[in-house]
Amino acid sequence: xxxxxxxxxxxxxxxxxxxxxxxxxxxxxxxxxxxxxxxxxxxxxxxxxxxxxxxxxxxxxxxxxxxxxxxxxxxxxxxxxxxxxxxxxxxxxxxxxxxxxxxxxxxxxxxxxxxxxxxxxxxxxxxxxxxxxxxxxxxxxxxxxxxxxxxxxxxxxxxxxxxxxxxxxxxxxxxxxxxxxxxxxxxxxxxxxxxxxxxxxxxxxxxxxxxxxxxxxxxxxxxxxxxxxxxxxxxxxxxxxxxxxxxxxxxxxxxxxxxxxxxxxxxxxxxxxxxxxxxxxxxxxxxxxxxxxxxxxxxxxxxxx
Amino acid sequence: xxxxxxxxxxxxxxxxxxxxxxxxxxxxxxxxxxxxxxxxxxxxxxxxxxxxxxxxxxxxxxxxxxxxxxxxxxxxxxxxxxxxxxxxxxxxxxxxxxxxxxxxxxxxxxxxxxxxxxxxxxxxxxxxxxxxxxxxxxxxxxxxxxxxxxxxxxxxxxxxxxxxxxxxxxxxxxxxxxxxxxxxxxx
Numbered sequence: 327x328x329x330x331x332x333x334x335x336x337x338x339x340x341x342x343x344x345x346x347x348x349x350x351x352x353x354x355x356x357x358x359x360x361x362x363x364x365x366x367x368x369x370x371x372x373x374x375x376x377x378x379x380x381x382x383x384x385x386x387x388x389x390x391x392x393x394x395x396x397x398x399x400x401x402x403x404x405x406x407x408x409x410x411x412x413x414x415x416x417x418x419x420x421x422x423x424x425x426x427x428x429x430x431x432x433x434x435x436x437x438x439x440x441x442x443x444x445x446x447x448x449x450x451x452x453x454x455x456x457x458x459x460x461x462x463x464x465x466x467x468x469x470x471x472x473x474x475x476x477x478x479x480x481x482x483x484x485x486x487x488x489x490x491x492x493x494x495x496x497x498x499x500x501x502x503x504x505x506x507x508x509x510x511x512x513x514x515x516x517x518x519x520x521x522x523x524x525x526x527x528x529x530x531x532x533x534x535x536x537x538x539x540x541x542x543x544x545x546x547x548x549x550x551x552x553x554x555x556x557x558x559x560x561x562x563x564x565x566x567x568x569x570x571x572x573x574x575x576x577x578x579x580x581x582x583x584x585x586x587x588x589x590x591x592x593x594x595x596x597x598x599x600x601x602x603x604x605x606x607x608x609x610x611x612x613x614x615x616x617x618x619x620x621x622x623x624x625x626x627x628x629x630x631x
Numbered sequence: 632x633x634x635x636x637x638x639x640x641x642x643x644x645x646x647x648x649x650x651x652x653x654x655x656x657x658x659x660x661x662x663x664x665x666x667x668x669x670x671x672x673x674x675x676x677x678x679x680x681x682x683x684x685x686x687x688x689x690x691x692x693x694x695x696x697x698x699x700x701x702x703x704x705x706x707x708x709x710x711x712x713x714x715x716x717x718x719x720x721x722x723x724x725x726x727x728x729x730x731x732x733x734x735x736x737x738x739x740x741x742x743x744x745x746x747x748x749x750x751x752x753x754x755x756x757x758x759x760x761x762x763x764x765x766x767x768x769x770x771x772x773x774x775x776x777x778x779x780x781x782x783x784x785x786x787x788x789x790x791x792x793x794x795x796x797x798x799x800x801x802x803x804x805x806x807x808x809x810x811x812x813x814x815x816x817x818x
Contacts, residue, residue: 337681340688341720348713348759353702353768356711359695363710366696370645377650385654448649452698452715452756453661454772454780457708459699470707486701487708494699494708502701502771527779528658599653 364489367448367459371492375447375461382446382602387476387595405479405570412511412556413568419517439565442466442606444474447492449599456500458483458599462606463491472608473566476601480594481557481569485606493606497599498571501527507559508571510549510589515540519547520558523571523591530592531571534580548587549577555591565607570594632678633810637686640809644670645693662786664794665749667694671719672745672795673802675726676735677811687723691716701771709770718755722748738799746792753784 347356444462462468474482474495483497496503503525509518519538523531538547555571572593580586595601647666656663671690675683694715699708726748733740760777763770 333685334681337684337688341684341716344688344691344713344716344720346713348711348717349762351713353700353709353711353763353770356709359710359712363696363699366693370642370649370697373643373646374648374650377647379650381651381654448697449653450697450699451645451648451652451667451694452700453653453656453663454783455699455701455708456661457699457701487699496701496708500701504704 360487364492367492371447371461375445378447378449379445379602382600385597385600386602387597387600402479409479409556409568409570412509416509416558416568439607440467442468442608443603444468444493444606445603446601450494455502456497456599457486457494458497460493460495460604460606461491463489463493465490466606467608468493468606469608471563472606473563473569474604474606475569476593476595476598476604479570480598481566481571482598482601482604484562484566495604499525499529499531499593499598501525504561505533506531506557506562506571508555508591509558509568510535510574511554511556512547512549515547517541518556519549521549521555521589523555523589526590529597530575530590532588532590535587535589537586549574549589551575551577555589632674632682633808636805636809637674640670640805641667641690641693645697648694649697657786657790661780662783662790664787664791666794666798668719668749668752668791669741669745669795669798670802671723672726672748673741673799674809674811675723675748676730676741676744677806680727683723683727684720687719688716691719694719703769703771706769711770714756714759715752717759718752721755722751725751736803738796738803741799741802742792742794742796745795746788749791750785750788753788754781757781757784 442462444460444466446458447461448459450457450459460474468485468488470485470488472485472488472493474485476482481498483495483500483503485493486496487494498506505522505524507520508523509520511518517538519535521533521535523533526532535549539545540547551574553574555574556568557566557571558568559566572591574589575592576590578588578590580588644666652663652666667690671687674686678686692712692715695712696710698711698715700711701708726744729744729747733744757777757780760770760772764772764777
């Protein structure tokens with residue numbers, strides 16, 4: 327039996343240690359806490375997952391009217407085809423430039439993609455980080471920097487931490503996420519307009535558009551509300567290129583120069599962090615990934631695309 | 632107080648915190664109530680010293696272990712031990728100081744104390760994250776500017792108070808099971 331005197335003496339010590347850890351210990355010296363956090367998450371997951379599923383059923387990510395399964399499937403296929411077209415165009419331009427500059431054959435990254443369907447089972451207890459946690463981890467081939475997408479190839483974010491059975495996804499539109507380079511797709515124009523988008527904190531992204539003229543008629547390309555915006559950022563994996571970032575919702579003149587444009591982009595899926603399930607795309611050549619190792623192998627794990 | 636009953640209640644509340652909190656968040660600025668803080672308020676109101684501080688340490692530790700703090704330059708996330716513990720320990724001192732001058736058996740009291748305590752805890756959290764950023768720690772709490780989310784965190788406090796009123800209707804019938812009724816009668 328622990329005496330009350332002992333607990334009374336222990337309490338100031340515990341608080342002092344916590345104060346030291348909270349205020350004066352660099353984050354890299356607290357890596358030992360991560361396994362404890364994973365353990366705590368594993369213990370809490372059985373109760374948090376039903377609540378998360380219930381809340382996402384009551385308030386789903388997309389507020390659009392109910393669609394039939396067939397329409398949703400066709401829209402998904404259309405988006406996949408459009409994304410593939412843009413990716414091939416982008417790749418084509420890159421290769422032409424590479425060939426011109428280097429005069430050698432460029433090596434194209436043709437590594438196949440593995441898709442893992444993962445339910446969201448919790449968010450961080452401190453909502454300010456906007457991190458969501460999915461039930462798929464290293465055992466399913468998920469790695470740090472794997473890409474998470476929502477319905478219709480809408481980019482959700484990237485995996486920033488992974489353990490055996492779960493992973494942390496930082497949405498690309500979270501305030502703590504980094505800026506991204508993207509391309510505004512302009513119909514009838516070859517190439518579109520590149521822009522650098524920074525998360526604002528309210529779910530949308532904002533940033534300047536680089537001036538460009540249409541090579542066919544020398545007219546300046548202008549961004550318009552409603553145009554699609556796709557990722558084109560070398561710091562993201564190749565599997566993420568030309569994924570849908572969102573749609574232009576506002577265009578305004580830059581305060582630094584009236585001829586420069588600033589666009590505001592919002593994801594096509596409203597409240598994107600509220601999706602119930604994500605598709606995590608990772609290289610199919612991930613080490614030590616086999617169907618028998620994966621507890622969700624089968625219907626949950628997609629094969630190479 | 633029954634330790635087993637406390638563990639089960641804390642387990643359910645942290646499950647609600649992780650699973651349901653973002654669903655009832657208001658707007659895009661993370662204005663959301665805390666289920667765990669409401670439990671802490673209720674237990675602190677009816678437990679004898681020094682138990683409220685121990686409960687604050689335990690629940691704060693649980694919150695720290697389940698919070699993910701993004702790191703700068705996209706270097707992943709980290710688990711930071713301490714911020715919630717300190718914030719909860721400090722705020723629970725306010726609750727234990729005020730509990731003697733309020734009508735304890737009233738759900739509105741739970742809400743009022745949860746609101747005040749949560750306010751102190753949130754300000755303390757912002758101060759801790761700001762201090763860490765000031766000396767150059769590589770965290771990205773609050774998008775690199777914790778003070779920028781002070782308003783959202785302060786606005787969360789009345790929301791926690793409202794939730795506290797609602798949860799009080801569940802907590803009061805559970806007080807016997809939690810072993811709190813006998814203690815409150817003794818005093």
